[in-house]
Amino acid sequence: MNAEIITIGDEILIGQIVDTNSQWIGQELNKIGVSVYQISSIQDEKQHILNALKEAESRADIVIVTGGLGPTKDDITKKTIAEYFKDDKIVEYPEVIENIKYIFKKVNHPFNEIQKYQAQLPSKATLLMNRLGTAPGMWFYENNTVFVSLPGVPYEMKGLMKYEVLPKLQATFKLPFILHRTIMTVGTGETIIAERISDWEDNLPDFIKLAYLPSFGRVRLRLSAKGDDKELLAKEIEKQVSELYTLLPEIIVGDDNETSLEKEVGKLLKQHKKTVATAESLTGGKIASTFVSVPGASSYFAGGFVTYTAALKQQLLGVSEETIKQFTVVSKEVASAMATGCLEQLQTDYAIAVTGNAGPTTDHNDKSVGLVYIAIASKKGVAVHEFNFGKPREKVINRTVTKSLELLRAAILK
Amino acid sequence: MNAEIITIGDEILIGQIVDTNSQWIGQELNKIGVSVYQISSIQDEKQHILNALKEAESRADIVIVTGGLGPTKDDITKKTIAEYFKDDKIVEYPEVIENIKYIFKKVNHPFNEIQKYQAQLPSKATLLMNRLGTAPGMWFYENNTVFVSLPGVPYEMKGLMKYEVLPKLQATFKLPFILHRTIMTVGTGETIIAERISDWEDNLPDFIKLAYLPSFGRVRLRLSAKGDDKELLAKEIEKQVSELYTLLPEIIVGDDNETSLEKEVGKLLKQHKKTVATAESLTGGKIASTFVSVPGASSYFAGGFVTYTAALKQQLLGVSEETIKQFTVVSKEVASAMATGCLEQLQTDYAIAVTGNAGPTTDHNDKSVGLVYIAIASKKGVAVHEFNFGKPREKVINRTVTKSLELLRAAILK
Numbered sequence: 001m002n003a004e005i006i007t008i009g010d011e012i013l014i015g016q017i018v019d020t021n022s023q024w025i026g027q028e029l030n031k032i033g034v035s036v037y038q039i040s041s042i043q044d045e046k047q048h049i050l051n052a053l054k055e056a057e058s059r060a061d062i063v064i065v066t067g068g069l070g071p072t073k074d075d076i077t078k079k080t081i082a083e084y085f086k087d088d089k090i091v092e093y094p095e096v097i098e099n100i101k102y103i104f105k106k107v108n109h110p111f112n113e114i115q116k117y118q119a120q121l122p123s124k125a126t127l128l129m130n131r132l133g134t135a136p137g138m139w140f141y142e143n144n145t146v147f148v149s150l151p152g153v154p155y156e157m158k159g160l161m162k163y164e165v166l167p168k169l170q171a172t173f174k175l176p177f178i179l180h181r182t183i184m185t186v187g188t189g190e191t192i193i194a195e196r197i198s199d200w201e202d203n204l205p206d207f208i209k210l211a212y213l214p215s216f217g218r219v220r221l222r223l224s225a226k227g228d229d230k231e232l233l234a235k236e237i238e239k240q241v242s243e244l245y246t247l248l249p250e251i252i253v254g255d256d257n258e259t260s261l262e263k264e265v266g267k268l269l270k271q272h273k274k275t276v277a278t279a280e281s282l283t284g285g286k287i288a289s290t291f292v293s294v295p296g297a298s299s300y301f302a303g304g305f306v307t308y309t310a311a312l313k314q315q316l317l318g319v320s321e322e323t324i325k326q327f328t329v330v331s332k333e334v335a336s337a338m339a340t341g342c343l344e345q346l347q348t349d350y351a352i353a354v355t356g357n358a359g360p361t362t363d364h365n366d367k368s369v370g371l372v373y374i375a376i377a378s379k380k381g382v383a384v385h386e387f388n389f390g391k392p393r394e395k396v397i398n399r400t401v402t403k404s405l406e407l408l409r410a411a412i413l414k
Numbered sequence: 415m416n417a418e419i420i421t422i423g424d425e426i427l428i429g430q431i432v433d434t435n436s437q438w439i440g441q442e443l444n445k446i447g448v449s450v451y452q453i454s455s456i457q458d459e460k461q462h463i464l465n466a467l468k469e470a471e472s473r474a475d476i477v478i479v480t481g482g483l484g485p486t487k488d489d490i491t492k493k494t495i496a497e498y499f500k501d502d503k504i505v506e507y508p509e510v511i512e513n514i515k516y517i518f519k520k521v522n523h524p525f526n527e528i529q530k531y532q533a534q535l536p537s538k539a540t541l542l543m544n545r546l547g548t549a550p551g552m553w554f555y556e557n558n559t560v561f562v563s564l565p566g567v568p569y570e571m572k573g574l575m576k577y578e579v580l581p582k583l584q585a586t587f588k589l590p591f592i593l594h595r596t597i598m599t600v601g602t603g604e605t606i607i608a609e610r611i612s613d614w615e616d617n618l619p620d621f622i623k624l625a626y627l628p629s630f631g632r633v634r635l636r637l638s639a640k641g642d643d644k645e646l647l648a649k650e651i652e653k654q655v656s657e658l659y660t661l662l663p664e665i666i667v668g669d670d671n672e673t674s675l676e677k678e679v680g681k682l683l684k685q686h687k688k689t690v691a692t693a694e695s696l697t698g699g700k701i702a703s704t705f706v707s708v709p710g711a712s713s714y715f716a717g718g719f720v721t722y723t724a725a726l727k728q729q730l731l732g733v734s735e736e737t738i739k740q741f742t743v744v745s746k747e748v749a750s751a752m753a754t755g756c757l758e759q760l761q762t763d764y765a766i767a768v769t770g771n772a773g774p775t776t777d778h779n780d781k782s783v784g785l786v787y788i789a790i791a792s793k794k795g796v797a798v799h800e801f802n803f804g805k806p807r808e809k810v811i812n813r814t815v816t817k818s819l820e821l822l823r824a825a826i827l828k
Binding site (some may be wrong): 304316 | 784
């Protein structure tokens, strides 16, 4: 079963945004046994849309279109889709207006007439109601091909895919079973992992594929099994995952598809009935907000301090002026004092403290951009780790967040 | 002048990687006055490549192909390109072997025979020597169309584009100028903006296009002007931007292509010589880390508190137990007390405090998910604003961050 993805709009073509929607859709389709044959990004222009739909229809069973559904004048997608389906007409769908009024009421926003335009859709469309936004999705089944049109706003598109499109595709087509399992690892690079598991990889059965998914120092290994016998697939994947645990015991943190390092660290803290607090300089609160991004974090994450200036490191965390003068703010000693101060004040089991220079310029004379100190304090004492995360600023900050979680995990397990 | 970009390989189609190459190429081509008409990601498969080349040639003057040039056996791009150009032959280019030997010597890597394959290229190719890797780029000029084939490794592709492809394109074609200007607005939705500027939009000259780019409550308006007379374009864009300022005086925060709300608020704080601190509950430090994402933030952003639990709101910000008991933690009164406590402790000019329920479940009995209070305190007093940002969790958090910056901006300008 083949699909094509068409994204409509100038933003991708002029390079203003990266097309992350297509990546996500590609992943989700793969999970239910649909292969993506081609992804095309095209202009918001009638003839271009018509041609792209025709080309995609000639090659694929499923055509998913994103973007071009906003309420403003630069969106001509709906009219063009109506024209594509043998000159279908545009009609008004009252349930869409009701949905928009409902959404607007919830956020105390007056309904305005221009929003009515969102309810004008091709008459052949099966509505996919969008509970997260005003532009509905549309489903068409014409000439044995499914056409789906979705808004381009990522969380709206994702909601519609998850709750409407993927289940409907599974109901419409006989799809093979595809099982995925994602194993999360930390602290080791892709090539070293590949070397360590190369014999195992060579002996994988034909129906299981392995993919490496690296990002910011975490490598996820995705196993995908495809076939008709669901039980056999599940058994075989289980066997391969347990072999991976034997081969990479110290770096695997979890094997749940939805997992993330922050979720795994959260689980671990809960299991051990431990709490954590943070004292952040260069990350400015991003470690704390990463904890908080997991629902239910309040049972193990208390809160923390953002001490961006040297003055606040003294005032809020009790770092002494002499320590800062002697070692500078970007130092092992300051990181250590920050972590200890945070732990004492908030009385948690662990405290994470970070200080460093994220760049772009060197603010602290002799310290280079990318230099970061991460301290993990507990009642047993404090350990400080030095890193150089290079550049640019965004990467230094993100690497610091990931590494902090990884070091906390190691400290809990020690 | 139109271009198309074709990326070859499975990694993008299965969603393993995001296609950042095309974004970068799109940006660079735009800068020299070339518009990208379509981007296509296709399989590493002969017939698919031949079809994609033919379709692209029918629409564009320039076709840029990336990927599919590695040394392993499954790369059929070169043979397919040779076939595409009237059955061209594959020949060996000795200068490519010399380049590979030079590169391998630099990294102390022995030259192996498999690498010779990299030197076998279509005879009609003009070589684009790759100093950063072993796969050379290729340039063809056939039937008034330029075809370029580049390796998919981002830094190799970028080097070849910058030093070979872009200069050659400028030498080959007479290119128009393209100017972009992005105007950032806050606090008003796309449809309301569209209504307010609809007359202006209808009267835009033909050579200027307008696009709406909404995300998390900020809408950017992008004007793109294209033509031969650079001065005329600049003058006209300037005129249209100043008209926009007249039409939307209170919601435009900046008109620099690189701008963001956090940069504009930072500029404003610097101009007014004011400082700010934060006290965050549901956002868990994300407002603080958004300030810190801007280089140089230390001149106006001091730091702050992450008080995720009720206990820390009392301990660190001095919110009284009675206030929490009487009004619950998600209340106007607690937001107000948090902001006041933060301001008093950190002695900044402004303090932002947020408390709310990001979901997914209602933790605080009678309060609905999405309810958020944002308080802005200054020496003049404290103002609290109530919002309902709906769901899901991620959206509630992001909308709270944006709205906080927006309210701070309004407070400074008042």
